[in-house]
Amino acid sequence: MAELTIRQAIQRGLEEALQNDPNVFIMGEDIGKYGGAYAVTSGFLEKYGPKRIKDTPISEATFIGAGVGAAAAGLRPVIEIMSISFSLVAFDQIVNMAANLRYMSGGQIKVPMVIRAPTGAGAQLAATHSQSFETWLAEVPGIKCVAPSTPADALGLLRSALSDGNTVIFAEPAQMYGVKGDVPDGRFTVPIGKASVQRSGGDVTLVSYGHGMRVLHSAAEDLAKRGIEAEVVDLRSLSPLDMDTIVASVHKTNRALTLDMARRTGGIMAEVAARLQEAASDWLDGPVARVGAEDVPWPYNRELEQEALPRVEDVLASLKKSYGI
Amino acid sequence: MATRVTMPSMGADMTEGTVARWLKKEGEAVKRGDKMAEIETDKTVVEMEAYADGTLLKVLVPEGRKVPVGQLIAWLGQPGEKVPEESGAPAGPLGPAARPAAPPPTSASAPSPVATRLAAASAPMPARPTPPSPPPTPVTEDGDRTKASPIARKLAEEQGIDISKVVGTGPGGRITRDDVLNYKPAPSLPSSSINRPAPKVIAQDIPLTSMRQAIARVTVRSKTEAPHFYVTVAVDMTDTMKFRQHLNEALAESGIKVSVNDMIIKASVNSILKHPKFNTSFAGDKLQGHADINIGIAIALEQGLIVPALLKCQGKSVVELSTMARDLGNRARGKGGTLSQQELTQGTFGISNLGMFDVVSFAAIIVPGQAAILATGTVKKTPVVKGGEIEVADIMHATLSCDHRVADGAEGAVFLTEIKRNLENPALLMV
Structure with missing residues (x-):
C-alpha cells in the first residue's frame, strides 16, 4: 500500500505499460520535452526516448488518426489530448473510425488505443478549454469511457484500459491530479463497467463521477449532521454504465440524486436518471433529483464560473425539492 | 408617473400582511377609495382602499402571499404606462459571494441569471433560446388523485x-x-349485528376561506399565548329587565330599543372604569394601558366571526351605546357603510353574547391583545331562593375568560362581581 496522487498513479500505470509492452507508445501535444500540460509524462522522453514518447504538432485529427492506424496495425498507442475540449477536432477519427472499424470489418480490425484527456471546468480556462465531452463520447458504441476520482481507481482503470481490445476514453478530472489516496501494491485492476460505492448509507443514493465526487462527499457530510446517511456512488465507468450497482442502492434508499459537473442538459447523468426511473421507478420515493452545471458556455470570470458549477447547496436544495429531506 | 401601492399597516403591531384576494384585475380602472384588495392580518381581514385614481398596471404579489408592511405590492398609473423596474421581491442583502440557494420551483426550465447574462453578452451565439416565461400556474385541484410516490404505493x-x-x-x-x-389504521368499531343500512354521512372537504384561516390563526394564537382562566357568576336580571322595558317604552317614539347586550356593554364599561387593569394588553414587560375603552362585540356573520369594537365607550350613556352598537352591527353586515380599520383592530375588551340561542353559559376565547372577554348566556326565568322564599327571577350566567398573565382569579372575580352589581342595579347603568 502506498499513498499516491492521481497524477502519480497514472504515471505508474503508463510506465508499467511502457516497460512491459514494447508495442506501447505515447503521443500528443507537449507530452515529451514539456512533460505534458499537467506534467503526467514528465521525464518520460528522457527515460523512454523519442520513438516511444512522441511530441506532435497541434493536429488532433492527425495524431488520433495515426493512433487508429497504429492500433489497427498491432501497436498499442496511448494518446494524450491536452484537453478533452480539443477532441472535437478529432471526432471523425474517434467516433467514425476508432469506434466503428471493428464492427465494419466484421471483427478483422481492432483498435486497442487509450485516449487520455483532462476534463472539466473550474480553473478559469474559459469556454473552449473547460468542457466535459466524456459525456458525449460515452454515448458512442464501440468505444468505452472511464473517469477515475481516486488514485487507486486511476491505476486500476488504466491497467484495464491498456489491456482492453477496444479504444478507451480515459477522462482525467483536471482539478484532481493532486488528490491523494492509498493505492494497493501488486497488480490489481479495476474492471471497466463497474461503479464503486465510496460511502455506504441507507437514506439516499448520490451518484456522480470525477469532480462531482468531491461535491457529493461534502454533501454527504452535511446530510450526516442531520442524521441522513447518504450512499455515495462513483460511476467510474460512463460506458458501459453499471446500473445494477445504482439500482441496488436505490432499492435500499428509495431516493436518488445525480450530479453532473458537466452541463446539465444531455449529460451522462440524464441517462442515469432516465434508466433509474425505468428500472427502479417502483422503488423511488419521488422524482430522481438532478443537479448539473448551468447550460452556458463556461465563463472565464471566476465568480461566474463558480456560479455555473454545481455546489453542495445545490445538491441539498435539490434533495429537499424531490424528497423533502 | 406610476404610483406605488404598498402593503398597508392596519395597526401598530402589524409587521406583515397577506394579500387574501385582489378585488381589481390588472388593467382595470381604479378610483380613489375603491376597494383594491383584501388584506389579511393576524387579527382580521380588511379591505384596502386605493389612495389614487388610475389603472391597476401590475400586481406584484399574488393572492395568498405574505409580505412585510411597506413592501411594494402593485403599481397604479395611466393605461399602457410602463411599470418602473422595481422588483416587489424583498430586497435581502446579498453579499459578494452570495447567490440564491436554489431556483424557484416553477422556473426549473427558465435560464438562470448567469445564462441570461451570458446570452445577452454573446449575441451571435446565445446560450440557449430563452423560453417564454411560463404562464402563471393555477392552483391545481388534484381532485380524486392521491399523490403518492411509487415506492409508497408499492408498500x-x-x-x-x-x-x-x-x-x-x-x-x-x-x-x-x-x-x-x-x-396506523384507525381502530375499526365492532360492527352491529343488526343489518340495516347506515345513514350516508356527508364527508366532503370544505376549503378554508381566508376568514376561516384568520379565525383559526387568531384563536390558536390566543389559546397558545394567553393562559385562560374562567370565572362564572349568575346575574339576577329581574330589575334590569323591568327597567329595560320601561326605558324602551319611554323611548318608543325615538325608535331606539335598548337590548340586554347594550346593558351588558354599559355594565362592562362602568366596571372597567373602576378596574382599568381589564383594559390593558399584556406586552411582555408590562401591561400596556389604553386611554379609550373600546368594547369588541362578537358578531357572527355568515362567513365567520368578527369582533369589531365600539370606540371610546367611556362617558357614553346606555342609549348612546345602544345606538352605536346597532350602527356597528349594521355596518358589519354590510348595511350603511363598512367597518373602519380602527374598529376592526383596536378593541380593548370583548363581549360575546349567545343569549339568543337559549345557551345557559359558555366560555369565550380572548381576542389577542385584550385582557379578557365576557361571555353571556340567555336570560331565563329561574326559581331562586330570596329571603328564605322561592321566587322566580330572570337569571343570566356570565363567564369571564381572563388572561392569567394580566390578572389572577381573585381579581377576575372582583371585576366580574362589579359587572354583576351593575347589571343587578339598573340605576348604576344610568351613571
Whole structure:
C-alpha cells in the first residue's frame, strides 16, 4: 500500500505499460520535452526516448488518426489530448473510425488505443478549454469511457484500459491530479463497467463521477449532521454504465440524486436518471433529483464560473425539492 | 408617473400582511377609495382602499402571499404606462459571494441569471433560446388523485393499506415511503349485528376561506399565548329587565330599543372604569394601558366571526351605546357603510353574547391583545331562593375568560362581581 496522487498513479500505470509492452507508445501535444500540460509524462522522453514518447504538432485529427492506424496495425498507442475540449477536432477519427472499424470489418480490425484527456471546468480556462465531452463520447458504441476520482481507481482503470481490445476514453478530472489516496501494491485492476460505492448509507443514493465526487462527499457530510446517511456512488465507468450497482442502492434508499459537473442538459447523468426511473421507478420515493452545471458556455470570470458549477447547496436544495429531506 | 401601492399597516403591531384576494384585475380602472384588495392580518381581514385614481398596471404579489408592511405590492398609473423596474421581491442583502440557494420551483426550465447574462453578452451565439416565461400556474385541484410516490404505493399494496387513507407529508403533500411505513389504521368499531343500512354521512372537504384561516390563526394564537382562566357568576336580571322595558317604552317614539347586550356593554364599561387593569394588553414587560375603552362585540356573520369594537365607550350613556352598537352591527353586515380599520383592530375588551340561542353559559376565547372577554348566556326565568322564599327571577350566567398573565382569579372575580352589581342595579347603568 502506498499513498499516491492521481497524477502519480497514472504515471505508474503508463510506465508499467511502457516497460512491459514494447508495442506501447505515447503521443500528443507537449507530452515529451514539456512533460505534458499537467506534467503526467514528465521525464518520460528522457527515460523512454523519442520513438516511444512522441511530441506532435497541434493536429488532433492527425495524431488520433495515426493512433487508429497504429492500433489497427498491432501497436498499442496511448494518446494524450491536452484537453478533452480539443477532441472535437478529432471526432471523425474517434467516433467514425476508432469506434466503428471493428464492427465494419466484421471483427478483422481492432483498435486497442487509450485516449487520455483532462476534463472539466473550474480553473478559469474559459469556454473552449473547460468542457466535459466524456459525456458525449460515452454515448458512442464501440468505444468505452472511464473517469477515475481516486488514485487507486486511476491505476486500476488504466491497467484495464491498456489491456482492453477496444479504444478507451480515459477522462482525467483536471482539478484532481493532486488528490491523494492509498493505492494497493501488486497488480490489481479495476474492471471497466463497474461503479464503486465510496460511502455506504441507507437514506439516499448520490451518484456522480470525477469532480462531482468531491461535491457529493461534502454533501454527504452535511446530510450526516442531520442524521441522513447518504450512499455515495462513483460511476467510474460512463460506458458501459453499471446500473445494477445504482439500482441496488436505490432499492435500499428509495431516493436518488445525480450530479453532473458537466452541463446539465444531455449529460451522462440524464441517462442515469432516465434508466433509474425505468428500472427502479417502483422503488423511488419521488422524482430522481438532478443537479448539473448551468447550460452556458463556461465563463472565464471566476465568480461566474463558480456560479455555473454545481455546489453542495445545490445538491441539498435539490434533495429537499424531490424528497423533502 | 406610476404610483406605488404598498402593503398597508392596519395597526401598530402589524409587521406583515397577506394579500387574501385582489378585488381589481390588472388593467382595470381604479378610483380613489375603491376597494383594491383584501388584506389579511393576524387579527382580521380588511379591505384596502386605493389612495389614487388610475389603472391597476401590475400586481406584484399574488393572492395568498405574505409580505412585510411597506413592501411594494402593485403599481397604479395611466393605461399602457410602463411599470418602473422595481422588483416587489424583498430586497435581502446579498453579499459578494452570495447567490440564491436554489431556483424557484416553477422556473426549473427558465435560464438562470448567469445564462441570461451570458446570452445577452454573446449575441451571435446565445446560450440557449430563452423560453417564454411560463404562464402563471393555477392552483391545481388534484381532485380524486392521491399523490403518492411509487415506492409508497408499492408498500401500501403489499401491506394491504388503502393509500387514500394515508396522510402525505412529502413535498406538495406527496405520500412517501415513511408515511406508509408509519401508517396506523384507525381502530375499526365492532360492527352491529343488526343489518340495516347506515345513514350516508356527508364527508366532503370544505376549503378554508381566508376568514376561516384568520379565525383559526387568531384563536390558536390566543389559546397558545394567553393562559385562560374562567370565572362564572349568575346575574339576577329581574330589575334590569323591568327597567329595560320601561326605558324602551319611554323611548318608543325615538325608535331606539335598548337590548340586554347594550346593558351588558354599559355594565362592562362602568366596571372597567373602576378596574382599568381589564383594559390593558399584556406586552411582555408590562401591561400596556389604553386611554379609550373600546368594547369588541362578537358578531357572527355568515362567513365567520368578527369582533369589531365600539370606540371610546367611556362617558357614553346606555342609549348612546345602544345606538352605536346597532350602527356597528349594521355596518358589519354590510348595511350603511363598512367597518373602519380602527374598529376592526383596536378593541380593548370583548363581549360575546349567545343569549339568543337559549345557551345557559359558555366560555369565550380572548381576542389577542385584550385582557379578557365576557361571555353571556340567555336570560331565563329561574326559581331562586330570596329571603328564605322561592321566587322566580330572570337569571343570566356570565363567564369571564381572563388572561392569567394580566390578572389572577381573585381579581377576575372582583371585576366580574362589579359587572354583576351593575347589571343587578339598573340605576348604576344610568351613571
